[in-house]
Amino acid sequence: MKGSQGRDRRPVPPQPHPSAVLWLRLGIGGLLAALFIMAACWADITLPCFRPYGMTGFCLLMTGACLAGITGLTLCIGLGPWQKLQHLAIRYRALHGWIGITTGTLLSMSFLAGTMTLFAAPLQQWSQPPLPDHGALPLADIPATLDQILTSRTEDLPSIFPGLHYRVGLKTSDTATLSIPTGPELPLGLPASHILISLPASHTPSLHQLTLSPVPTFIGGLHRRLGLPLPENWAMPLVGTVCLLYGLALLSGVILLLPGIWRHLMSVRLQGHSRRLWLDLHSLLGLCSLPFHLIIALTTALFAFSPLLYPVSSGHDGIQQATAREMPSASSLLPPEKALSFLHELAPDFHPLTLDYVLSPHGTDSQAERLALHAPLYNANGERSLPPAGQSYLLAEGTDLQNPLIGRDRGAVLLTPETGHLIDSQNLPGQQTPARRILTWCLALHFGSFGGEFVRWLYVALGLCGVGFFHAANQLWLNTHRRRKPGQTSCVETPATLWLGRLSEGTLLGCLLGLCGIIAISPLMTHLTPIPHLSSVSTPDMEHSYQQTSLAYHGLIALTLVSYCLLPRALCRGIILALAAFCLSGAVTIVLMRHTAVQTPLAAELTIAFSFASLALWAGSLLTLYRWKQVAPTGR
Amino acid sequence: MRLETASEPVFFWGGLLAGAVWAVLLWMQLPGNTPGPEKLGRTAGVVGLALSSGLAWLLWAHVFGAVTAFFCLGGLGMVLLCIMPILWAILISTQSHTS
Structure with a gap:
């Protein structure tokens, strides 16, 4: 009797939250996260201590708010008394699974595209046709060569180039390529065509127009929008919300693992039930790359929310009107050698790659311009990233092995083109204020823009591990939700698991095929045509090329999804992988036939990487x- | 890897080797299905971990700078800890099939 009473008094193990309570807690957590983000905006507008920091202060406040939001959201779900860690973990289990299955496919596509975006600049170089000989000019000859070209048809120039912009691409310490972009350009936005200036033995400059590929820009957009076919400004609120949920799923995943973390931490059990294998893979990849995933969730929430909130927070000044000025001669500007020696004195570890001389009146960097060029809406420099349209500037971009870079692969400094005086050095690696340096580290940890090429390849591995992590999460959810037959060990598919399984795998492999397909057409979208003089420049319709790329990519995704609906899954998998391999091999073959596979060291690196990937x-x-084929008679 | 290997090849490759040793030692100290050699005691493992990580960081600090070297080492550790258990599981499984 006594024993029976003791058994009755045993505490009932806590049950998972009923769905209504879970939704309520999620709603409260979401409100809390929104409150933190609004508080960050309020602090940026109201508190005088943040004003001197400008966009840097706003970004750091937003990062803090997103971190607080993710933590608050996680705490809201688990709030309440608990005696054992298992009891706390049980509250998160259902929510973790649902977030995984609803966002996993989007995130895996974004990670796959993100891995390719790491090679945005090398992919552009790789896609280029063979460049003209004698393209590398002695640095000392550049001003005179430019003057020779620009003075030949001066009367036509203002209508072609309202603000002249020329780019010196440094090859060696004393030679460089010289080009003139024919339109506005933004990092990872649609590229303008370039006029390449070469100096053959006759010392008469020859001109070629190079039309670039929109594929790197398209892949970048795909990465930022989680593969959603939406305009960037529509997708961003959704991306921000997904990232908060992704953060919640990461923290709740750690809580779920904690009770049994020491038993099978480094185990991958290949034998036995497939559910155990997917669980092992998901736990291993998630836990071992947790810091990477946390920084990605946090910074992506920052990228998504700050373009929406910064105009509210800053009350920006509006676009300043450009005033037309007489175009100065190139020889009256700071020569490239002098600019380089000045930069070396300023930051000895900074290796300049390009010098952009932008003469007034030039375009401005606004949200509308970014939307038009399909560039990222997030801008770490705020609305005033460039000098006013009436002020000329010299933009020096480059790398630094010892310091993090704020851009995807480079840091930058703005100088006056006439005298070389500093206009803005907040993005010059190694010369930043502590606040700007913290923000730069946050962004560099997202982009992998530190430690040079070595870290780029580490990020490729981490990105692919991320794809595996989300795919394992989806497979685990599907395995868990398949119905078990009474008295049998095997499981049967429910309509939900059948179609979700096909959809998640089809979308991921469709994304892979789409990416390989557009990489294959990328070299075909670039052209190099000789032109007699600057006034014969034509403006290629880059938006049309972008739409064609988008059509090709989405067509391939649609083809994959349709085949996943009609054919057996294993057959589909084999065919899609073969098609992807065919596209990638085709791309490598095209580039090899054009003799551009090893045109630059980066192109050679990419050729080798694509060859291994296609194999x-x-x-x-x-x-x-x-x-x-082996299981076909029973497996079909 | 051109810039880092071109400027300081000995420091870069030495750091990479020491970093890989650090990640392997860390993997072997963690629970689960790891090689865990019997001769490598807990104390020896921890001392090896501290020494290899310190050496890797010192060598890479020369190439990348102190803070960047720390994050590079973290990245390398994450990648190797993700990949090694999978490769080990495949190796063990192949060996058990062939024997």
Whole structure:
């Protein structure tokens, strides 16, 4: 009797939250996160201590608010008394799974595209046709060569180039390429065509117009919008919300793992039930790359929310009107050698890659311009990233191995082109204020823009591990939700698991095929045409090329999804991998036939990487098809 | 890897080797299905971990700077800890099939 009473008094193990309570807690957590973000905006507008920091202060406040939001959201779900860690973990289990299955596919596509975006600049170089000989000019000859070209047809110039912009691309310590972009350009935005100036032996400059590929820009957009076919400004609120939920899923995943973390931390059990394998893979990849995922969630929330909130917070000045000025001669500007020696004195570790001489009146960097060029809406420099349209400037961009870079692959400094005086050095690596340096580290940890090429390849591995992490999460959810037959060990598909399984795998492989497909057409979208003089420049319709790329990508995704609906899954997997391998091999073949595969060290690196990737895809495809053929009589 | 290997090749490759040793030692100290050699005691493992991580950081600090070297080492550790258990599981599974 006594024993029975003791059994009755045993505490009932806590149950997971009923769905209504879970939704309520999620709603309260969401409100809390919104409150933190609004408080950051309020603090930026109201508190005088943040004003001197401008955009840097706003970004740091927003990062803090997003971190507080993710933590608050996680705490709201688990709030309440608990005796054992298992009891706390049980409150998160259902929510963790649902966030995973609803956002996992989007995030895996974004990670896959993000891995390619790491190579945005090398991919552009790789896609280029063979460049003209004698393209590298002695630095000392550049001003005279420019003057020779610009003075030949001066009367036409203002209508072609309202604000002349020329770019000196440094090759060696004393030679450089010289080009004139024919339109506005923004980092990772649609590129303008360039006029390349070469100096053959006759010392008469020859001109070529180079039309660049929109593919790196498209892949960048795909990465930022989580693969959603929406305009950037529509997608951003959704991306920000997904990132807060992604952060919540990461923290709740750690809580779920904590009770049994020491038992199977580094185990991957290949034998046995597939659910256990997916669980092992998901836990291993998630826990070992947790810091990377946390920084990605946090910074992406910052990228998504700050373009929406900064105009509210800053009350920006509006666009300043440009005033037309007489175009100065190139020889009256600071010569490239002098600019380089000045930069070396200013920051010895900074290796300049390009010098952009932008003469007034030039375009401004606004949200409308960014939308038009499909560039990222987030701008770490705020609305005043460039000098007013009436002021000329010299933009020096480059890398630094010892310091983080605020851009995707480079830091920058603004000088006056006439005298070399500093206009803005807040993005010059190694010369930043502590607040700007903290923000630069946050962004560099997202972009992998520190430690040079080595870290770029580490980020490729981390990105692909991320794709595996989300795919394992989806497979785990599907395995858990398949219905078990009474008295049998095997499970049967429910309509939900069947279609979700096909959708998640089809979308991911469709994204892979789409990316390989557009990489294959990228070299075909670039052109190099000789032109007699500057007035014969034509303006290529880059928006049209972008739309064609988008059509090709979405067509391939649609094709994959349709085949996943109609054919057996294993057969589909094999075919799609083979198609992706075919596209990538085709791209490498085109570039090899054009003799541009090893045109630059970066192009050679990418050729080797794509060759290995296509071999891996061929191997994966053949293995999948072989296995499918073996089980075909029963597996179909 | 051109810039880092071109400027300080000995420091870069030495740091990479020491960093890889650090990640392997860390993996072997963690629970689960790891090689865990019997001769490598807990104390020896921890001392090896401290020494290899310190050496890797010192060598890379020369190439990348102190703070950047710390994050590079973290990145390398994350990548190796993600990949090694999978490769080990495949290796063990292949060996058990062939024997």
